[in-house]
Structure formats: structure tokens, C-alpha cells
Amino acid sequence: MSTIDEIKAKIDIVDLVSEAGVKLRKAGRNYTGFCPFHDNKHTPAFVVWPESGTWRCFGQCNEGGDIFKFVMKREGLDFKDTLEKLAARAGVQVEEFRPRETPQIKEANEHLRKLLEDALIFYRTHLFNNRDVLAYLHDKRKLTDATIETFGLGYAPNQWDAALKHFTAKGYLQQDMIDSGLLTVRENDAEPFDKLRPPHSTSNAQRVYDRFRHRIMIPIRDENGRMAGFGARIVDPTDIPKFLNSPETPIFTKGHLLYGLDRARKPIRAADQAVIVEGYLDVIALHQAGYENVVSPMGTALTEDQIRLLKKFTRRIVLALDPDTAGQKAVLRGLDAARAAMDKEGEWGFDARGLLRNEARLQADLRVASMPDDLDPDELVARDKDEWKRLIEKAKPIVEHVLDALLADRDINDPKVKNQVAQQVLPLIADLPNAIERDTYRQMLARRLRVDERALAGEQAQAPVLRRKPRSTEPKAGVAAPVVAAVRPGQKIEAQALGVLFRKPELCYRLDRLLEGAELAALAPEDFEYTDHQLFFRVVRQSLEQVEADHHAFVTARIPEDLLGLAKDLLAHTEKLDPVDDRLLEELFRNVVKMRRLVVEENFNQLRFIMEDAQQEGDLRVKNYQELAMQYSRLRHHLDRALKTINARK
Numbered sequence: 333m334s335t336i337d338e339i340k341a342k343i344d345i346v347d348l349v350s351e352a353g354v355k356l357r358k359a360g361r362n363y364t365g366f367c368p369f370h371d372n373k374h375t376p377a378f379v380v381w382p383e384s385g386t387w388r389c390f391g392q393c394n395e396g397g398d399i400f401k402f403v404m405k406r407e408g409l410d411f412k413d414t415l416e417k418l419a420a421r422a423g424v425q426v427e428e429f430r431p432r433e434t435p436q437i438k439e440a441n442e443h444l445r446k447l448l449e450d451a452l453i454f455y456r457t458h459l460f461n462n463r464d465v466l467a468y469l470h471d472k473r474k475l476t477d478a479t480i481e482t483f484g485l486g487y488a489p490n491q492w493d494a495a496l497k498h499f500t501a502k503g504y505l506q507q508d509m510i511d512s513g514l515l516t517v518r519e520n521d522a523e524p525f526d527k528l529r530p531p532h533s534t535s536n537a538q539r540v541y542d543r544f545r546h547r548i549m550i551p552i553r554d555e556n557g558r559m560a561g562f563g564a565r566i567v568d569p570t571d572i573p574k575f576l577n578s579p580e581t582p583i584f585t586k587g588h589l590l591y592g593l594d595r596a597r598k599p600i601r602a603a604d605q606a607v608i609v610e611g612y613l614d615v616i617a618l619h620q621a622g623y624e625n626v627v628s629p630m631g632t633a634l635t636e637d638q639i640r641l642l643k644k645f646t647r648r649i650v651l652a653l654d655p656d657t658a659g660q661k662a663v664l665r666g667l668d669a670a671r672a673a674m675d676k677e678g679e680w681g682f683d684a685r686g687l688l689r690n691e692a693r694l695q696a697d698l699r700v701a702s703m704p705d706d707l708d709p710d711e712l713v714a715r716d717k718d719e720w721k722r723l724i725e726k727a728k729p730i731v732e733h734v735l736d737a738l739l740a741d742r743d744i745n746d747p748k749v750k751n752q753v754a755q756q757v758l759p760l761i762a763d764l765p766n767a768i769e770r771d772t773y774r775q776m777l778a779r780r781l782r783v784d785e786r787a788l789a790g791e792q793a794q795a796p797v798l799r800r801k802p803r804s805t806e807p808k809a810g811v812a813a814p815v816v817a818a819v820r821p822g823q824k825i826e827a828q829a830l831g832v833l834f835r836k837p838e839l840c841y842r843l844d845r846l847l848e849g850a851e852l853a854a855l856a857p858e859d860f861e862y863t864d865h866q867l868f869f870r871v872v873r874q875s876l877e878q879v880e881a882d883h884h885a886f887v888t889a890r891i892p893e894d895l896l897g898l899a900k901d902l903l904a905h906t907e908k909l910d911p912v913d914d915r916l917l918e919e920l921f922r923n924v925v926k927m928r929r930l931v932v933e934e935n936f937n938q939l940r941f942i943m944e945d946a947q948q949e950g951d952l953r954v955k956n957y958q959e960l961a962m963q964y965s966r967l968r969h970h971l972d973r974a975l976k977t978i979n980a981r982k
Contacts (some may be wrong), residue, residue, distance in 0.1 A: 345402070371762055462487050513562070547566055547576065552578070561581065589638075609709050704722070824863060850978075
């Protein structure tokens with residue numbers, strides 16, 4: 333049994349939710365109450381299933397999960413912190429995998445930094461020998477020679493082994509270059525390998541080649557100015573991805589770094605404000621224009637660790653978003669609580685709820701400024717340098733920015749538009765810990781929608797209180813406490829599907845096509861009911877978005893330490909499966925359909941009880957519940973038809 337399963341077995345979800353202030357009452361084998369994540373207090377639409385250890389809200393949130401998801405959402409913690417918190421509650425020991433930095437590790441890291449400093453000189457030399465790339469930086473990006481020199485920009489030659497040969501000749505080992513992220517290792521039998529044919533072999537099973545080729549090279553330093561890695565932008569517009577960072581190394585963890593912070597520290601402290609932009613070249617152009625309090629999260633959603641870094645210098649943080657990231661579609665994606673913050677090379681996600689939670693927990697002041705006229709920051713300062721200053725001064729709080737984005741080009745007189753906007757913004761307001769801020773934003777929302785504020789607040793109602801005696805986790809004297817994990821069919825099916833995808837992530841492509849042929853949505857993290865399964869599946873998806881490593885090897889290397897026990901269980905669970913891909917794919921399809929079918933059936937049955945309560949209470953939302961029930965019914969029919977079709981192939 334993994335650590336996660338042991339924690340789930342020892343913690344009663346009903347006790348956990350009740351202790352968080354949710355008043356639950358028995359409803360058959362389950363429990364219902366008012367959702368703690370939004371303001372509806374009329375009909376109890378929050379359901380807890382003790383047998384499966386899961387919960388779901390059928391109201392505004394439309395979210396659900398297990399004990400980990402509940403604590404993460406309730407307290408704004410990440411999975412690692414939640415695991416430690418619940419492990420302490422359950423009396424379960426969590427193994428610590430990360431060693432402290434010993435003198436030997438410190439020396440090895442310094443060696444990697446020296447290699448990267450030498451690489452900076454290597455790439456810079458090639459830049460000044462390449463007139464075309466230099467002209468691009470001068471003419472297109474308007475960068476001066478002084479700026480190029482200050483930021484150490486370079487160019488990676490369009491060769492497979494230029495860096496490999498150069499640093500081997502200087503006495504560096506191939507493993508040093510691999511550990512620093514300068515070289516990529518590929519298994520000879522990896523699927524895309526035949527198209528690449530890099531030249532150097534480390535063994536019969538592996539080849540190595542330069543990770544960065546025909547790209548503008550941008551050195552990345554930590555806050556203390558030490559080399560950590562590189563960011564690389566394409567020269568050929570047909571190449572992909574547009575931006576490529578160093579891989580995760582002992583000295584490069586993308587979510588813990590901010591590009592430009594080594595130079596922006598003092599200006600941020602002087603201005604008492606930090607501005608975050610999307611790209612490296614945006615940072616460089618703004619510094620050249622005199623705005624030196626600017627940094628970049630390097631193509632990822634802003635993380636809590638990055639905000640903590642900035643909080644050393646200021647609590648006032650402005651996100652300067654381009655229209656694609658700040659606009660209505662991006663905001664709606666960011667507000668989808670089931671969607672993970674995007675973490676792809678060169679793509680920046682806007683996760684409003686995550687930002688608000690970090691803002692509250694870290695006591696920061698986060699605001700958003702939208703770029704006008706589809707301009708990048710360098711284009712904006714080239715057009716009018718003072719316009720940037722005015723743009724940042726007009727930055728708005730996150731809730732106000734979201735409201736503006738949702739109302740842009742919408743007919744505010746349409747009642748359905750009012751309802752849609754309210755359903756998106758009210759959960760954000762409910763996330764705010766400060767009562768004055770919540771009231772202020774509700775008043776603002778009511779004014780902008782031209783509705784009575786009481787229609788937004790809803791009526792207050794009290795549910796009958798279920799008083800349950802907490803179950804003690806202490807064993808009786810002389811008796812060992814048994815640990816029995818309640819494994820329900822849905823959990824087994826999820827593990828079976830996830831185990832197949834762990835062994836063969838590339839089957840995800842074919843599965844998506846098969847689901848599309850059945851008019852079903854592609855497999856997504858929210859299809860998995862358990863938080864650890866969701867996190868694991870996201871790594872599987874990430875493996876398909878890169879080309880440097882074999883998919884399974886990538887997943888194995890990137891699994892969070894907290895999920896290593898789950899990984900072993902998944903491999904054991906699928907050890908005896910039929911290895912033929914076509915049969916594996918069909919079984920995978922069946923499992924995904926069954927996963928969805930179980931959730932739909934469970935939710936549909938519970939929704940009937942909620943509708944009965946709503947009708948008795950005269951709740952106006954009963955129509956919404958009825959529409960939701962109809963959706964579940966149609967989806968159930970659709971899933972049954974898909975399952976019948978795939979079974980007919982046997």
C-alpha cells in the first residue's frame with residue numbers, strides 16, 4: 333500500500349469535512365451540506381461519499397475530489413504540503429527523498445555552473461559571427477550591442493554536435509554536459525529517433541547530441557546572479573517549440589526561478605513594485621528602455637515559489653499580460669477549477685483562482701495590466717516609452733480584471749449573460765479571505781451587472797447539524813491498528829487505465845482519436861476522481877508535449893517524489909496485461925468509459941435527492957438541477973452506446 337492510500341484509509345472524509353466547518357447531515361449512505369467554497373446557503377448541494385472518500389459540489393463550484401483536493405482547495409496548499417499535513421494527522425510517516433546539499437553536492441553544482449559560464453562565452457562568440465541573427469536582434473528587436481552584451485545573448489550553431497565537440501575538447505565529460513542540460517540523451521529505439529539521427533553514441537542503447545541548435549541563447553541566472561541554465565528562442569519560424577528551456581537539473585528548476593531577477597532586485601526594491609511579463613526578450617527590451625523592475629516566469633504560470641522570491645523585495649506585483657492571455661477566453665480557461673495551470677514551453681497560463689489564493693496566503697498585492705493593440709512590450713515601448721508607465725499605473729486587482737474581461741463585447745442587458753458572468757466571478761469573490769473585499773466586489777459586480785446585490789448574495793439558511801464523534805486513530809492497548817483501504821471499483825478502473833498510460837503514454841494519442849470517433853471528449857485530468865491520479869496523468873500528458881526523451885522514460889523521471897509509491901503500484905497492477913497495443917487500446921477505452929459512467933451514475937443518483945430537497949424548500953435553483961440531471965442522463969446514454977460499440981468488436 334502506498335503512503336497516499338494509507339493516509340486515505342486512516343482519515344475519515346466526513347470527519348475532515350465536518351471539522352472544516354461544514355455542517356453535514358445523513359442522506360442515505362452519504363452526507364450532504366452547504367458547499368464551503370461559495371455562498372449558496374439555500375439548498376445543500378455539497379455531497380460527501382464516505383465509502384469512496386470523495387466529495388462533490390453540484391452548485392456554482394461543480395468541483396469534486398478526495399481528501400487531498402478538499403484540503404488543497406480549502407487551505408490553498410500544494411499537493412506536497414497537503415500530503416505532509418494529512419500524513420501528520422493520520423500518523424503516517426512520509427519518506428523524505430531530497431538530500432540536503434552536502435559539500436560534495438555543492439562542489440558538483442559549482443562545476444555545472446562553471447560549465448554554463450563557459451557555454452555562455454561559446455554561444456556569444458557564435459552570435460557575433462552570425463550576421464543574420466545579429467541583424468534580427470538589432471533590426472527586429474531593436475536591441476543595442478550594449479544590451480546584447482549586458483544580458484549575455486548568444487547563438488547556438490545549427491549543428492548536432494558543435495557544443496559537444498567544443499566542450500569535450502576542453503576536458504568536460506559528456507555526463508557533465510548532460511547534467512547541465514547542454515546535451516540531450518535519446519534512446520536509440522525511441523519513436524522519433526530515426527528522423528533525428530544524431531551522431532554520437534554513448535552506448536548501444538543511447539546517443540547524445542546538442543540540446544540547443546539554431547537558436548538565440550539567453551542565459552538564465554538565479555537571484556544571486558549564478559548561472560542556472562538557458563532559454564532558447566527559435567531563429568527559423570517553422571521550428572518548434574518556439575521557446576526551449578534547459579531541462580530540470582540539479583541547479584535549474586523553472587518554477588523556482590524568475591528570469592531577470594538578478595538584475596531587477598534593486599530596481600524592484602527602489603520602486604516597491606515588480607512587473608511580470610511573458611518572455612525573456614520582453615524583459616530585455618524593457619530594461620533597455622529604463623524599466624528595470626521587470627522579470628519573467630519563463631513561459632509558465634506564476635508559482636507560489638516565484639511569488640515568495642519577489643516578496644523578499646516587494647509585496648506589490650503587476651502581471652502585464654498580452655491580450656491572448658488576459659482576454660475573455662483565457663480568463664474562462666483560468667477560472668475552470670478542474671483545469672491545471674498551463675506549464676508548456678512558451679505558453680503562459682492565467683490561473684485567477686490560484687493567483688488569488690497565493691495573494692491571500694502570502695499577503696501580496698497582485699494586479700493585472702493588459703497590453704493594448706496586440707502589442708508586445710518591446711513594441712509598446714518602441715511606440716511610446718511613457719505608455720508603459722501609464723499602463724502599469726492603471727493595473728487592476730485580479731477580480732476587477734476578470735470582470736472586465738468577461739464583460740468585454742458582451743450584451744449586459746441579456747439576463748443569460750448576467751448569469752454567466754456572475755457564475756464565473758462569484759467563486760473568485762468567495763475565495764477572498766477579507767470580508768470587506770468580498771462585500772466591495774459583490775457591490776461592484778451588482779453595479780456592473782445592474783442587478784440587486786441581494787440576488788448575488790442569496791438567502792442564508794441553516795442545515796440540520798450532524799454531530800459525529802471523531803474516530804480515534806489510536807489503537808487500543810496491545811492491539812495493532814489494522815489499516816484497511818476501502819478500494820472501490822472506480823479507483824481500480826482509474827488505476828488500470830493510468831497504469832497502461834504509464835507503461836505506454838503514446839497510447840493517449842490513439843485513445844483521444846478513438847474517443848473523438850465516439851463523439852466523446854479527450855481524456856483529461858478531471859476524468860480521474862483522485863488527486864494523485866490527476867497529478868500523475870498530467871505528467872503523462874507532459875511527456876507527449878516534448879520530443880527529447882522516450883515518453884515512458886520522461887514520465888519515470890518527472891514523477892513527483894510523493895507519487896513514487898503510486899508508480900510502483902501502477903506497474904504491478906498492469907504487469908499481466910495483454911501487451912498488444914490494439915487490445916490494450918480497446919481495454920483502455922472501456923476503462924475510460926466505465927470511469928465516466930460510474931461518476932455519472934453516482935452524481936445522477938445524488939442529484940435526485942438534491943432536487944427533491946430543492947423542491948420542498950422552494951429553491952429557485954431547482955430548474956438548474958433539473959437541467960444538470962438531463963445532461964447526466966444524456967451523457968449516460970451516450971457512454972452506454974460507446975461501450976456497446978467497443979464490446980461488439982470482441
